[in-house]
Amino acid sequence: MPSDIIFFSIDVVNLYGSIPLDEAVEAVREKLQEHVTDINMFGLTPDDVCTLLDQCLRNNVFCFDKDFYKQKVGIAMGNPCAPPVAILFLDRLERLALQNREAKPDLLLRYIDDYGGIWTHGEEALKDFLAYLNSLHPTVKFTMEFTKQDSGVPYLDTLVSVVSDNDITFLATELYIKPTNSGIVLHFSSAHPSSTKISMARNQFRRAIAVSSNKDREEKSVTKMWNLLSSNGYPENVLRRTLREAKAGGTKRGSTKEDVDGFLTLPYVDEELLSRVKGVVRRSGMNIRLAWRNKNKLKNALVRSAFSPPLCPGASRGCYCCKCGLAGRCTTKNVVYRITCTLCKEQPAVYVGESKRPVRLRFNEHVRNMLSATPDTPLGDHFRVAHGQLSLDRGADLPLTVEILHQALDYPDRKIAESITIRDSEPSLNERLVSWPII
Numbered sequence: 251m252p253s254d255i256i257f258f259s260i261d262v263v264n265l266y267g268s269i270p271l272d273e274a275v276e277a278v279r280e281k282l283q284e285h286v287t288d289i290n291m292f293g294l295t296p297d298d299v300c301t302l303l304d305q306c307l308r309n310n311v312f313c314f315d316k317d318f319y320k321q322k323v324g325i326a327m328g329n330p331c332a333p334p335v336a337i338l339f340l341d342r343l344e345r346l347a348l349q350n351r352e353a354k355p356d357l358l359l360r361y362i363d364d365y366g367g368i369w370t371h372g373e374e375a376l377k378d379f380l381a382y383l384n385s386l387h388p389t390v391k392f393t394m395e396f397t398k399q400d401s402g403v404p405y406l407d408t409l410v411s412v413v414s415d416n417d418i419t420f421l422a423t424e425l426y427i428k429p430t431n432s433g434i435v436l437h438f439s440s441a442h443p444s445s446t447k448i449s450m451a452r453n454q455f456r457r458a459i460a461v462s463s464n465k466d467r468e469e470k471s472v473t474k475m476w477n478l479l480s481s482n483g484y485p486e487n488v489l490r491r492t493l494r495e496a497k498a499g500g501t502k503r504g505s506t507k508e509d510v511d512g513f514l515t516l517p518y519v520d521e522e523l524l525s526r527v528k529g530v531v532r533r534s535g536m537n538i539r540l541a542w543r544n545k546n547k548l549k550n551a552l553v554r555s556a557f558s559p560p561l562c563p564g565a566s567r568g569c570y571c572c573k574c575g576l577a578g579r580c581t582t583k584n585v586v587y588r589i590t591c592t593l594c595k596e597q598p599a600v601y602v603g604e605s606k607r608p609v610r611l612r613f614n615e616h617v618r619n620m621l622s623a624t625p626d627t628p629l630g631d632h633f634r635v636a637h638g639q640l641s642l643d644r645g646a647d648l649p650l651t652v653e654i655l656h657q658a659l660d661y662p663d664r665k666i667a668e669s670i671t672i673r674d675s676e677p678s679l680n681e682r683l684v685s686w687p688i689i
């Protein structure tokens with residue numbers, strides 16, 4: 251590198267909050283028009299896409315403390331459109347900026363809104379360049395850091411420094427951890443498969459090594475990562491082992507989608523169950539990839555994307571499901587439920603089932619079967635045999651109660667919860683008391 255080289259990083263101040271929506275949509279329109287013949291537009295014109303995009307960007311409503319708010323300026327963070335729209339917006343802005351500029355960066359890199367680059371026109375001209383960038387747009391503002399004699403500049407997860415040694419100038423890099431970094435990674439005591447934690451630690455060491463430009467810097471990067479992992483509960487022997495593996499290199503990849511017969515995702519309970527299930531899979535001779543999922547995350551308890559659960563659509567006409575025990579919760583989906591006949595006092599008549607759809611829909615089917623004593627249905631058969639044909643007055647209470655036993659994550663979770671409930675409680679109206687075959 252030339253000896254007067256400067257490495258700089260540029261940040262956009264509050265990017266999402268400062269992009270005017272009209273200009274963002276225009277930037278997308280220009281790109282679409284430019285590439286309209288190269289991409290699958292699914293029958294839409296660039297204008298159609300922009301109309302839809304405009305709706306997505308403009309109607310971001312959120313609820314806090316029972317009041318509703320609509321964002322007026324900028325793009326909502328967390329909106330899935332936001333990153334690509336921001337990228338296209340900055341792409342347009344920077345092309346306009348560089349078009350008529352004499353002193354330009356020798357290299358300009360951007361990752362979403364993080365710029366890094368190389369400058370060889372001196373410090374004063376670089377400061378002028380920043381001032382110029384800040385004069386381009388009324389709301390989009392930039393801040394800059396650049397390398398000095400003895401200080402580096404952070405860019406993404408690296409610290410970049412200009413180093414001169416024996417008349418040779420080069421860029422040196424090492425791992426950078428922001429001072430504001432929470433220092434929190436997957437904790438060693440967290441309820442995850444231990445292989446997940448080990449490979450996370452190994453990958454972090456790999457990254458620390460990969461971003462380091464020489465052995466000295468690698469040592470520093472590894473120490474930073476070691477301290478971070480250590481403060482997250484990783485014991486020394488685990489760190490030593492994962493670091494050794496990371497240094498040994500080699501990219502041991504798991505099987506890819508092509509060479510397995512299928513994937514099975516199960517809730518993670520503990521290491522013992524994990525290894526027993528692994529054993530079953532191995533003995534089955536089937537080429538199945540196992541994945542483990544944690545359902546009890548803080549996020550599930552704290553974040554809800556819906557404003558409130560959907561309202562009961564049958565409230566005005568009288569909803570059976572609400573009246574029989576699920577008042578206000580009859581639209582809950584993906585559940586294992588239990589129905590109990592209230593006419594049977596001595597020997598409780600109980601049915602356990604599962605439903606992907608709102609539980610009220612499934613419950614209403616049971617009620618219809620009960621009222622018309624449909625043969626070969628659990629409630630139809632029970633009421634015909636035990637209580638004779640039922641004739642209920644209009645609006646009378648049904649002789650049933652319904653409860654939600656388990657709110658499931660997905661199909662396997664629901665089926666497993668149903669199987670376990672049926673096995674443990676042997677409900678009298680269920681025909682099959684066997685477990686759902688997992689494999």
Ligand SMILES: [Zn+2]
Nearest residue numbers: 562569572580
């Ligand atoms: Zn209802």
Ligand SMILES: [Zn+2]
Nearest residue numbers: 591593594599
């Ligand atoms: Zn009964």
